[in-house]
Amino acid sequence: MRPGVGALASRVNRVAALAVLGFLALHIAETSLAVFAPPVYDATMRLYRMPPFVVAEFLLVAAVMYHVLWGSFVMVVELAPRTARRRRLVWCALAAGYAVTLVAVAYIMIFPLFPGGR
Amino acid sequence: MTVVASDRRAAAEPAATRRSPDGDVPRRRNAETIAWIYTRISALAMVILVLAHLAIMHLTGARDALSAAFVRSRLAEPGWLAFDLALLVLALSHGMTGLRAAGHDHVSSGRTRSVVTWACAIVTVVLAVFGTLVLALLHLRT
Numbered sequence: 001m002r003p004g005v006g007a008l009a010s011r012v013n014r015v016a017a018l019a020v021l022g023f024l025a026l027h028i029a030e031t032s033l034a035v036f037a038p039p040v041y042d043a044t045m046r047l048y049r050m051p052p053f054v055v056a057e058f059l060l061v062a063a064v065m066y067h068v069l070w071g072s073f074v075m076v077v078e079l080a081p082r083t084a085r086r087r088r089l090v091w092c093a094l095a096a097g098y099a100v101t102l103v104a105v106a107y108i109m110i111f112p113l114f115p116g117g118r
Numbered sequence: 119m120t121v122v123a124s125d126r127r128a129a130a131e132p133a134a135t136r137r138s139p140d141g142d143v144p145r146r147r148n149a150e151t152i153a154w155i156y157t158r159i160s161a162l163a164m165v166i167l168v169l170a171h172l173a174i175m176h177l178t179g180a181r182d183a184l185s186a187a188f189v190r191s192r193l194a195e196p197g198w199l200a201f202d203l204a205l206l207v208l209a210l211s212h213g214m215t216g217l218r219a220a221g222h223d224h225v226s227s228g229r230t231r232s233v234v235t236w237a238c239a240i241v242t243v244v245l246a247v248f249g250t251l252v253l254a255l256l257h258l259r260t
Contacts, residue, residue: 014220021213028206028245031189032252035259038186045184061172068168071161078158108177 005091013070016063023060051113058109062102069094157215164208171205193256206249214242 003011033041047053073094077084174180180188192198221234 017213017216018220021217024209024213025245028249028252031256032248034186034189035252035255041186041189048184049182057176061176064168064172068165075158075161105177 006087009070009091013067016067016070019063020060020067054109054113058106061105061109065098065101065105069098153215153219157212157219160208160212160215164205164212167201167205167208171201190256190259193253196257199253199257202253203250206253207246210242210246210249214238 030041030044033044048057073087073090076090077087083090175184193202215238218235218238221238222231225231225234
């Protein structure tokens with residue numbers, strides 16, 4: 001039996017949440033370098049300005065925003081169960097808002113990587 | 119005085135169980151309910167902090183100026199220290215509570231679930247203590 005859209009979206013949410021949690025643990029370790037090894041921290045921050053890491057940062061922001069949107073949808077349904085009757089409409093609206101926001105974030109974070117970017 | 123069956127059932131109910139006002143649905147407050155509620159409360163509490171942190175660090179010029187000296191100068195201010203401490207504790211506890219719930223979805227054995235719960239709790243405490251120590255040291259070493 002093929003999983004429905006809701007089940008797939010829920011699994012994507014779990015993957016995004018795990019990724020963000022894993023990043024949080026790494027972030028704590030990396031920030032500790034500012035205390036215990038400042039030159040290594042500065043070198044790490046220079047490394048993060050390279051394109052592959054900027055793309056990874058963009059994916060992190062995308063994962064956080066997806067998790068926030070999905071969690072908001074879950075709480076709205078828990079508080080107002082009738083929303084579940086129109087969940088496809090709500091999903092479409094959330095997906096549209098998510099796509100617009102991602103494009104805006106990509107314009108700010110990714111476009112400057114290209115020659116002639118903003 | 120006649121004791122009816124409903125009185126015996128009410129007397130047998132554990133203290134943690136309360137009936138809803140209409141008496142039909144039993145209310146239970148246990149660890150799962152508390153974790154469920156905490157996940158929602160922590161999410162609402164930190165959504166503004168998280169979005170502000172992402173906007174400031176990734177969408178402004180702060181990314182390009184990021185260095186150990188910059189971080190120390192920012193954390194010298196009590197407001198930023200409080201912001202980062204709140205974000206650290208809320209994000210860790212929210213994430214680990216969710217990880218525990220996700221782990222329980224894939225594990226059926228009570229003993230393994232207990233291991234998952236304890237592992238999440240220990241990792242949360244260790245990372246929270248370590249993170250708080252790092253922030254405190256950055257605040258003090260200006």
